[in-house]
Amino acid sequence: MAEKKTRQRLTILSKELNDLLNKLHEQSKTHKPLTSALLLKNALLFLVRKAQTFLSLQGLFNVLLIIIPSYIIHETTTAFEQILALPLSSLSLLLGIGLVVLFLYIRTLVLNEMSRIGSDLFHIEVYEKRMKAEYNSLISLAQEKDFIELLKEEVFLELEKRAEDGSINELEECRALLKQLELDIGKKDDAIESLLVQLEETEESAELFKEKYDLLIEFIYQLKSKLNLLVTDQFNLDNIDFGTSYSLYQVDEDHLVFIDSYGINKAELDVFIPISEGKNKYVRSINKTQKDPLILPDFISWKRILQDGSEWIISLHLDHSNRGKLNVEDETGKLNLTITQELLWICCELLNKFATYPKKKGEH
Amino acid sequence: MRQASQVKPYSKQLSDHYLNKRKLKNKRVREEALKALRNDHRLTKKNLEKAGT
Numbered sequence: 001m002a003e004k005k006t007r008q009r010l011t012i013l014s015k016e017l018n019d020l021l022n023k024l025h026e027q028s029k030t031h032k033p034l035t036s037a038l039l040l041k042n043a044l045l046f047l048v049r050k051a052q053t054f055l056s057l058q059g060l061f062n063v064l065l066i067i068i069p070s071y072i073i074h075e076t077t078t079a080f081e082q083i084l085a086l087p088l089s090s091l092s093l094l095l096g097i098g099l100v101v102l103f104l105y106i107r108t109l110v111l112n113e114m115s116r117i118g119s120d121l122f123h124i125e126v127y128e129k130r131m132k133a134e135y136n137s138l139i140s141l142a143q144e145k146d147f148i149e150l151l152k153e154e155v156f157l158e159l160e161k162r163a164e165d166g167s168i169n170e171l172e173e174c175r176a177l178l179k180q181l182e183l184d185i186g187k188k189d190d191a192i193e194s195l196l197v198q199l200e201e202t203e204e205s206a207e208l209f210k211e212k213y214d215l216l217i218e219f220i221y222q223l224k225s226k227l228n229l230l231v232t233d234q235f236n237l238d239n240i241d242f243g244t245s246y247s248l249y250q251v252d253e254d255h256l257v258f259i260d261s262y263g264i265n266k267a268e269l270d271v272f273i274p275i276s277e278g279k280n281k282y283v284r285s286i287n288k289t290q291k292d293p294l295i296l297p298d299f300i301s302w303k304r305i306l307q308d309g310s311e312w313i314i315s316l317h318l319d320h321s322n323r324g325k326l327n328v329e330d331e332t333g334k335l336n337l338t339i340t341q342e343l344l345w346i347c348c349e350l351l352n353k354f355a356t357y358p359k360k361k362g363e364h
Numbered sequence: 365m366r367q368a369s370q371v372k373p374y375s376k377q378l379s380d381h382y383l384n385k386r387k388l389k390n391k392r393v394r395e396e397a398l399k400a401l402r403n404d405h406r407l408t409k410k411n412l413e414k415a416g417t
Contacts, residue, residue: 185404192397199390210383214376 003159014152017141023117024142027124034125042121043110212335218243219343226347235354238262242340244322248348249273249282251303251311256282260351264317285313290341295328300337304345306352314344 032038053059074080083094113119114126128135141147222241229235245263249256256273260266277283281294285301288294293302301315318326326340327333 182408185408189401189404192401196394196397199394203387203390206383206386210379214379217374218376 003163006159007156010152010155014148018146018148020117021138021142021147022145023122024124024138025145025147027122028139028142031124034123038123039110042114042123043106045121046110046113047106208332211332215336215339219339223343223346226350230350230354233354235350236260242344244326244340245317245319246344247315247317248351249313249315251275251286251313256286256313259312282313282315285315286311290345293337293341298323300326300328302341304348306345306349308352310352312348312352314341314348316340 054063070080083091086094110121111126111130113121114123115130116122117127124135128139144150219242226235241262245261247261247264247269248259250259254275256275258266258269258271258273261269273280273282275283275286281296281299281301285294286303288302290302290304293300298318299315300318301313304312304314306312316326325333326337328337
């Protein structure tokens, strides 16, 4: 907006001043010295032009404007007669005064014409003498041709350049800002992607923990029910269900004595197993521990020494319903097995302490 | 004894329900995040094209 206003002002300035200054410039370069001859020549030219104007309709009108009032004065008064009646010396004096006044009047008119910029009679020295203040102000601007026009063009160029630079800078700033914003967005995107991966992993972990938690809670409930049985003196092996069948043997000198089992047909189990039967899976479990049990397909077994020093062979009998759950190949299966082992051991301790089962060889 | 074992303040169904509820919330959040990511990628591509011209 401001730029447009500046342009308008410069255009007006140029339009008004450029021609004027150019004329001053031309005159300052080509002017002839101001001599009496030049003044006389210009005076004659001026008078001729004035005389020519008298030949025009307006000129004739002007002449009539002088003649008619003079005639009226002549006819109605005696002014002219009294002048004509004056002595010759007086008439000469009057004529002389008249000529001097006329000369001064014409001189003034000619000098005015010679001071008028644009007139073909214009002379810079006359202008300088008669219009000193204007001359001093303008002559410095008339040192070169088209000074104002050139100035205007330079300013226009400068304004355009500034506008261009401004828009380029603005564009560069916008690009830099855009780049920065894109970098920020990229960082946020990376963060979101990382969070999504974390979310996925956390969900998987939650699933795993939930599964373990469910199992633990199930065990806790079972334990609670067993303790309940214990309190009511109803605790026996038939009540101990850990979701898998199991059997218990006690090591007694040179053989294993069957204690009890759950989920298995007891008739199928040997009551006594001589330790000399080295290939028997129960006998093989004597050298196995809870941490490193004997693992066969559908059979996991280990020896556990109870609080009273008795040695028990605890065996899990797997089937299709719990094979996956207690699969030691994966972490969950290992955990499930450990939990089952611990709870089973506690139940065995309880059973050993409170339940009535044949504790000695031949008592069952 | 049976009565005692039947009273369970916690059950597998309860934990399933809680986990599924949580998963559903996560699913919505995930979808919104993926949508935002897709928008970001499209915006970045558009801006790069503009900057190129």
